[in-house]
Amino acid sequence: MDFRLFLMAFGMLFLAELGDKTQLTVFTLVTQYNKPLPIFLGASLALVLVTLIGALFGNVVTKYIPTHYLKLIAGILFVGIGIFVLIESAPEVLKQLGKQ
CATH class of the missing domain: 1.20.5 (Single alpha-helices involved in coiled-coils or other helix-helix interfaces)
Structure with a gap:
């Protein structure tokens, strides 16, 4: 595994997500419902799936565009x-x- 690439992806996405609409949405949901664990788990699963879609289709799309x-x-x-x-x-x- 290429740990340099892993750390670069982690660092870039971590910094890009700080203050992002996703983080603000999670913040708003927790303040509204006061149940951080299910909100954290749901948001985490959503981010994992969106990232998986991006990773799987990113290589295919760049072959054509x-x-x-x-x-x-x-x-x-x-x-x-x-x-x-x-x-x-x-x-x-x-x-x-x-x-x-």
């Missing part, structure tokens, strides 16, 4: 999702600010 196009598409999707989340949350935030 160059890496720089995949990065561009991922960036556009990331920005698009961010805009969607902002639009969805804006009315609630504005409503809360109006109550103060």
